[in-house]
Amino acid sequence: MSDSKRLRIAVQKKGRLSDDSISLLKAIGIKLQIRDRLLIAHSTNQPIDLLLVRDDDIPGLVMDGVVDLGFIGQNELEEKMLERQASGKPADYIELRRLDYGGCRLSLAVPNEMDYQGIQSLQGKKVATTYPYLLERFFKQENINASTVMLTGSVEVAPRAGVADAICDLVSTGATLEANGLQEADEIFVSRAVLIQRADKLSEEKQALISKLLPRMDGVTQAKESKYIMLHAPKSYLEQVKSLLPGSENPTVLPLAGNDDIVAIHVVSPETLFWETMEKLKALGCSSILVMPIEKMMK
Ligand SMILES: Nc1ncnc2c1ncn2[C@@H]1O[C@H](COP(=O)(O)OP(=O)(O)OP(=O)(O)O)[C@@H](O)[C@H]1O
Numbered sequence: 001m002s003d004s005k006r007l008r009i010a011v012q013k014k015g016r017l018s019d020d021s022i023s024l025l026k027a028i029g030i031k032l033q034i035r036d037r038l039l040i041a042h043s044t045n046q047p048i049d050l051l052l053v054r055d056d057d058i059p060g061l062v063m064d065g066v067v068d069l070g071f072i073g074q075n076e077l078e079e080k081m082l083e084r085q086a087s088g089k090p091a092d093y094i095e096l097r098r099l100d101y102g103g104c105r106l107s108l109a110v111p112n113e114m115d116y117q118g119i120q121s122l123q124g125k126k127v128a129t130t131y132p133y134l135l136e137r138f139f140k141q142e143n144i145n146a147s148t149v150m151l152t153g154s155v156e157v158a159p160r161a162g163v164a165d166a167i168c169d170l171v172s173t174g175a176t177l178e179a180n181g182l183q184e185a186d187e188i189f190v191s192r193a194v195l196i197q198r199a200d201k202l203s204e205e206k207q208a209l210i211s212k213l214l215p216r217m218d219g220v221t222q223a224k225e226s227k228y229i230m231l232h233a234p235k236s237y238l239e240q241v242k243s244l245l246p247g248s249e250n251p252t253v254l255p256l257a258g259n260d261d262i263v264a265i266h267v268v269s270p271e272t273l274f275w276e277t278m279e280k281l282k283a284l285g286c287s288s289i290l291v292m293p294i295e296k297m298m299k
């Protein structure tokens, strides 16, 4: 990391955010060769270096200006911000983009056999968590006098092990809670992955590179959410067909060789076409309905 002219981006080395973050960087045209045991990966076609670290370290690296950008879950970011504010360390950053992955929630959960009657049931109880600052902020807002037990892993087993009465941990499908005989009691923070930038001014070159990469990132996200739809439709039902297709105010309508009654319709839809809509189109006499993914998009 000797060349400070290169943009430094921190990414989780191994975990829930790694693959999506690295795929996004590759999708916006950054060529990377990531080798398993190395902490640093240099891009071969852009002045960019990746720092592959534990996600816990990413907020601090950005807030201390060690890296320029970081991909991080809002849960971890907010927790570290509160922790750093409490100890008087710099805690500023700029949020550049909210991303479409890493969606989860930080929730309180209690053993199935506990008679949970709302948050008051936790009065005077012990709660195990990896996020003590977020949890304590929540308890303060709710006027709950409970103690937090900090655990960096295996939080779900704390009640069974007699370490705590309840837990506060990340939930997505709820399968982990279920497997541990716990029920979700209250949601305290909703999170997804974000891209953040250090708060102090960057060089013009670095800022220009970021300004070039962000629209590409938006293009990738939009393309992921959009579909290219093609179908054959009876000319007489054109209006009804258009009203069924999401985002098709101005579709491309093309004649079909040798058939005056049918046209081909092409449309970029901001959402996928559901089976129900395809069945309605079919019922109107449409055929050859194709729904295709879009790789890149620039409006
Ligand atoms: N079940 C989930 N579904 C979706 N996103 C999740 C889920 N669990 C966690 N996340 C998000 O991914 C982030 C990283 O989760 P992961 O479990 O990989 O972290 P970790 O065990 O702390 O990894 P590290 O070794 O880097 O510290 C979380 O902080 C959260 O933002």
Ligand SMILES: O=P(O)(O)OC[C@H]1O[C@H](OP(=O)(O)OP(=O)(O)O)[C@H](O)[C@@H]1O
Residues within 6 Å of the ligand: 016, 169, 170, 171, 172, 173, 174, 175, 176, 177
């Ligand atoms: O509600 P669920 O879909 O079950 O997801 C929740 C689990 O996912 C995360 O852990 P992960 O699986 O990433 O493993 P880790 O505990 O080793 O970080 C999180 O810490 C929960 O334990």
Ligand SMILES: [Mg+2]
Residues within 6 Å of the ligand: 054, 055, 056
């Ligand atoms: Mg971590």
